[in-house]
Amino acid sequence: MEIALIAHDGKKAEMVNFLMKHKEALQNNKITFIATGTTGKYAEQTGLTVTKFLSGPLGGDAQIASRVVEGQTNMVFFFRDPMGKHPHEPDVNMLLRLCDVHNVPLATNPATAEMLLDHLK
Numbered sequence: 001m002e003i004a005l006i007a008h009d010g011k012k013a014e015m016v017n018f019l020m021k022h023k024e025a026l027q028n029n030k031i032t033f034i035a036t037g038t039t040g041k042y043a044e045q046t047g048l049t050v051t052k053f054l055s056g057p058l059g060g061d062a063q064i065a066s067r068v069v070e071g072q073t074n075m076v077f078f079f080r081d082p083m084g085k086h087p088h089e090p091d092v093n094m095l096l097r098l099c100d101v102h103n104v105p106l107a108t109n110p111a112t113a114e115m116l117l118d119h120l121k
């Protein structure tokens with residue numbers, strides 16, 4: 001089970017809190033993590049092992065979208081900042097769209113991510 005972790009800057013603290021809160025459930029040898037570059041660095045600070053791709057604005061969302069399309073990523077936790085503007089908005093929308101195209105579970109906030117995690121337990 002590969003889970004992608006992505007958080008916009010305004011949501012990185014929420015991502016770290018989420019990962020810390022659920023560390024026990026997430027440190028499961030059946031789960032591997034990938035992330036966009038900066039989110040991945042934060043996630044590693046919680047003790048998780050994470051494969052990092054490029055930062056979002058440099059194409060990290062697109063790299064993760066490609067893994068969704070290829071069936072390698074099974075779940076996406078993408079804590080979007082609905083208040084922010086992002087230069088790579090087209091990439092963000094592409095990733096969200098492709099999760100729906102390929103029926104890949106996508107959590108855009110911690111409450112939904114918790115429900116998905118409960119399902120994995």
Ligand SMILES: O=C(CO)COP(=O)(O)O
Binds near residue numbers: 037040057060061088
């Ligand atoms: O911009 C992002 C998602 O669109 C996140 O990228 P970073 O994790 O590199 O900040």
